[in-house]
Amino acid sequence: MLKEITSLILKHTLVSRRHLTPELALRLITPDCPLWRAGEGDVPFKDPFWAFYWPGGQATARYILDNGESVKNLRILDIGCGCGAGSIAAAKMNAKQVLANDIDKYAVTATNINAELNKVNLETNTDNLIGDDCEHFDTILIGDMFYDEEFANVLFKWLDRISANGKTVLIGDPGRHGLTEKRRSRMTLLAQYKLPSDSAMENNGFTHSTVWKLN
Numbered sequence: 001m002l003k004e005i006t007s008l009i010l011k012h013t014l015v016s017r018r019h020l021t022p023e024l025a026l027r028l029i030t031p032d033c034p035l036w037r038a039g040e041g042d043v044p045f046k047d048p049f050w051a052f053y054w055p056g057g058q059a060t061a062r063y064i065l066d067n068g069e070s071v072k073n074l075r076i077l078d079i080g081c082g083c084g085a086g087s088i089a090a091a092k093m094n095a096k097q098v099l100a101n102d103i104d105k106y107a108v109t110a111t112n113i114n115a116e117l118n119k120v121n122l123e124t125n126t127d128n129l130i131g132d133d134c135e136h137f138d139t140i141l142i143g144d145m146f147y148d149e150e151f152a153n154v155l156f157k158w159l160d161r162i163s164a165n166g167k168t169v170l171i172g173d174p175g176r177h178g179l180t181e182k183r184r185s186r187m188t189l190l191a192q193y194k195l196p197s198d199s200a201m202e203n204n205g206f207t208h209s210t211v212w213k214l215n
């Protein structure tokens, strides 16, 4: 099964550096891939979120690469890792341990392929860790996960709890409706980035993306 998933990912993606972190090579479905224009019935993946590098994840990874001290010697958990860029950035900047987590097995397979491409070591898993105490981690990364209101409610409540228990929570987000004004008022803005034009075009007109720390 793993072999099958790996070869499907390799067949349908291309290595891209056309994003906010060009120092990371990532296998993605890009406009140069036949799948980009394929009809729904011709796509061999269900909801391939992992095949795109979301603006929130781009901001988190950019922030980590520019601020290595935010992860150095720390234990990092990347929830909803998608293509794995946040985890790869943390591993590159000398995190002590990196766990890339996503409930989609295609995402963790893509993350392992991308980790190898960028010559970093990390661990992956597919458990649903939302609600977990995260005792074994110092910092939780959230890249672009506030796209759904109901899910955002559950996610924020949990992040709030683990932050109150001393975990650092870093959230990358381009302005999704789930990261409400009220929630943003509970966070510190760490960075704002202008998205490269390709990324902006591929992301419904989002032109910027931000990184927040939950207070």
Ligand SMILES: C[S@@+](CC[C@H](N)C(=O)[O-])C[C@H]1O[C@@H](n2cnc3c(N)ncnc32)[C@H](O)[C@@H]1O
Pocket (backbone or CB within 6 Å): 049, 050, 052, 053, 054, 055, 056, 057, 058, 079, 080, 081, 082, 083, 084, 101, 102, 103, 104, 107, 127, 128, 129, 130, 142, 143, 144, 145, 147
């Ligand atoms: C919008 S994508 C963002 C991916 C990546 N962080 C980025 O910014 O490029 C959201 C990801 O969250 C994953 N996801 C959804 N619910 C999850 C859960 N309960 N636990 C872990 N991952 C989850 C999805 O499979 C998907 O890969």
